[in-house]
Amino acid sequence: MIDNTLADDPTPAPLKTTPLDGWHRALGARMVPFAGYEMPVQYDLTGELAARCRGGVLAEHLHCREKASLFDVSHMGQVMLTGATAAAALETLVPGDILGLKPGRQRYTLFTNEAGGILDDLMVANLGADRLFLVVNAGRKDDDFTHLAANLPRSVPVSVQEDRALLALQGPLAAAVLARLSPEAERLGFMGVGELPVAGIPCIVSRSGYTGEDGFEISVPSSQVEALADALLAQPEVAPAGLGARDSLRLEAGLCLYGSDIDEITTPVEAGLVWSIGKRRRVAWDFPGAIAICDQLENGFPRLRVGLRPDGRAPARGLTEIVADDGTAAGGITSGGFSPSLNAPIAMGYVRRDLAANGSRLHLIVRGKPLPAAVVPLPFVPHRYAR
């Protein structure tokens, strides 16, 4: 009965590993292929750690909402752009306001194509001294690196940070935990970033994350990531969490997963990401896809990303078809599953504009049968970012 499960990723071998591969396995991680990497999907924790969190996706998820969880996200791409014109150069590829991004601040933006589609979503941090630090998706990083190298001028060198790992510490107690190892980190505001020592290790720390909770993403030299992970896990509030919990947490937070909820076919308008387009950029319309995106904003667009709550307890997964009351096609689910916080199924998907209002009643076709569902506001679980 399990032959049709766990087929998470068709990525062909050989898989890459993160610098924490052995660390995960020693903790009882179940490793799965994801975006070309062997990654921990969940942990079978033992001993003292099992007393903190029994392990498994549900428990790891709830631990993060209650205390603080440690994620290895070293599969993601890290890039440094340098040069006095780095911000102006990057603005030729993204609709975000990068020139207006102050030193010590980070911003969410998108690589867009000429059709207004999304090539990837990313974080851009201004580290000062003419340096921009980018974090991009694992599954897109090789294409992103090529895209950057091909389109930025020689005066803006693109330096892929192959020798850096990335950890995320997320949860309501993350700041209190990190303060013990890095008093400076606790002083960062939401989306603040700084080059700070954590447990004596030089890191790039941003107050951000992918769970909807307060928390930090910590870029660290690969050679020291295990020492940092151990220092964080030595804090009694912290438990490790795998990609399974990371996915259910970000879904509850209404955050997009590239390749599922956004891709080259979806536009920032349809995805509800217009907020990430800088005000100045919306006057100048000088980014890839500006014409298509401006046209959608002025003349309308066919579909919108929405939250969905199925009536019953049956989860509706990605690729589930959505139909209207009159039987016409309404759209499709792009991410769906079970919300541990709400103890109920939740989903995100694209639906026709005329059906996208909150409260709109739709039917999700699950195993051939229509499952009633309602359009609801995102996020499903309120964000609790630092103020």
Added chain:
Amino acid sequence: MAKSDTRYTKEHEWVRLDGDIATVGITDHAQEALGDIVFIELPELNREVAASEACAVIESVKAASDVYAPLAGKVVEANQTVVEEPGIINSDAEGEGWLFRLELDSTDAFDDLLDEEGYAEYLETL
């Protein structure tokens, strides 16, 4: 009933026989592989199922999986307790976490299923 009277399938169901009534569930190995189970859909009462027919669905936090009838028969009972509390399958897959009972057309095929040792050997090959 002793565990030695339990039979198994390569699809990771277990079956126990009481007269011509077969109780069916998923194995401990299966629940372990699936992870936290969050939703169960069981067959309707009186439904006639063929051997190897998909007749129940188990959804874990990771994915949906079909459960197949190990033997042909009529569904005479479904475990509503696991519908209300799917996590019972994680904690006791081969006991309280049973899924449904079949009135078998014939018990002959029961002995053709894997016994405990055969299933253990099969798991070694995975």
